[in-house]
Amino acid sequence: MTTIFDELESQVRSYCRNWPVTFGTASGSRLHDVDGRQYLDFFAGAGALNYGHNPPALKEPLLEYLAGDGIVHSLDMFTVAKAEFLRTFQEFVLGPRGLDYRVQFPGPTGANSVEAALKLARKVTGRESVINFTNAFHGMTLGALSVTGNSMKRGGAGIPLVHATPMPFDNYFRGTVPDFLWLERLLADAGSGLNEPAAVIVETVQGEGGINPARVEWLQALADLCDRHEIVLIVDDVQMGAGRTGPFFSFEIAGITPDIVCLSKSISGYGLPMALTLIRPDLDQWAPGEHNGTFRGNNAAFVTATAALREYWGDDALHRSTLAKGERVHQVLGALAEASPAVELVPRGRGLARGLAFAQPDLATKACAAAFERGLLVESAGPADEVLKIMPPLTVTDDELDEGLAVVADAVRAVTAGVPA
Known part of the structure; x- marks a missing residue:
């Protein structure tokens, strides 16, 4: 029928x-x-x-907010809902973990957050190349696709996807090759042809790539490599953040502090569109409006996100x-x-x-x-x-x-x- x-x-x-x-x-x-x-x-x-x-603990404040004619769309204007979310995010997430990030509200999807992270890393470093990993998935827009591994999804771009270099994800060689041997050699060899990277982008557990978890030691070594070579470390926590692997951030298990973190999906708590790009303060070098989006001020999502943090992350x-x-x-x-x-x-x-x-x-x-x-x-x-x-x-x-x-x-x-x- x-x-x-x-x-x-x-x-x-x-x-x-x-x-x-x-x-x-x-x-x-x-x-x-x-x-x-x-x-x-x-x-x-x-x-x-x-x-x-x-979830009732999120639905009730959302209905109350809408019934009271609360602002829904606001771009990046100041609103009561956004202020309350930021205060709550600091109180329940950043503060207890000793994390110091500026919070950017890009467009409301994970791909938007990734695009913002890639653009900012290139802006602050003055470099173009980004290191990504085999079997990675970071989104369906052109920048995010350029650091995605899946050939079918990449093929939909219709143009060459450039300025990204794939490297083997953890256990790609089943333990037969030392971690980061290839990348370390390329970075150190002036004749390797590798453009100096602006950033490395990584999922701590690859979701769409097949539920591939990176070992703690591998993540720690990656963070150390980025630090030694002054490469911006971006963790894509779009699918694995907000508690999916246990802690609020999936990278907490490794004790590392990424330079930029991408969040979306469950950050609103209710399935409402919302995304964050968390930025190390000295990297927050955007000019006003240099990266924007019409729906980056989804106040209904701010309301449910605030309720989710208070309901689920107070302990x-x-x-x-x-x-x-x-x-x-x-x-x-x-x-x-x-x-x-x-x-x-x-x-x-x-x-x-x-x-x-x-x-x-x-x-x-x-x-x-x-x-x-x-x-x-x-x-x-x-x-x-x-x-x-x-x-x-x-x-x-x-x-x-x-x-x-x-x-x-x-x-x-x-x-x-x-x-x-």
Whole structure:
């Protein structure tokens, strides 16, 4: 049957092709379609819904703000909502971690934050080249695509993507080559042809690239390398920030302090568009209006972001819960891998960003489809879509987590049964 989506929506749509139902309502970790069927959500808006759908502690202040004719759109004008967010961000996030950053509000998406970071690094250093990593994903705009690894996504640019040099991400050579040997040699060799980099941009856990976590030692060595060569270190925490790996920032585990941090997705707490670019104060050299955007003053998002910080980050309860639930996911995936000797399965991840990598990539996509048939939303990731990606809301209950993991196990068993070794 032809629908309004078939008639009018662009062919570029993607998620709806894997989940071909029309959703109507959502609450917590569950969605409902218009036919009344319920789905458990282990997708969480690709990381934009860390606190679940319509969390009451955020919905109530938002409704109150809108009912009181609070300003919604303001570009970068001063507003009560923005002031309250900044005070709360300092009190609950920056201050307790001893972090000193200027807060830039770029356009409201992760790609906007990345674009701002790249532009600023080039401006302050006077250099053009940026180092990125294999299997990285940083967004779909041209600058962000230039530091993204996926060939399909890069191919959509239609022009050469230049001024970026890829380097191997952690464990790319499976431990056979010392970390940063190639990059260190290129930086030190005047005949290498490597343009002096303005910045290095990195995800501490690659999400779209296949749930690839970098080791603490690797991140620390990268930060040291950038410091020694006066290269701006940019951490893209768009998907892994706001608690996805446990701590508020994913880089906290390594004890490093990036020069620039990119945040979006769950920073608003409610799925509303919002992004931040956090800048080391001496790097904040923008001229007024040099980087801007019409929707960088989304006050409704400021309201829910403020409520989220107060609700979830006044103590370490969510941090500890995320680590415990993540360990539960790891145990289940590990047991599933051990019980499937005919098919090579490898658990990956950190916190509640988890994945199960399939040696036969098509099985991951089939497992995701089988999970959907059983009422669970999970997506695939990785360069060959070879990883079943598990990212439930951080607020998922223990019972919901067990329910979803049982579906994952059943789906994996269904698609691997009878596969020859």
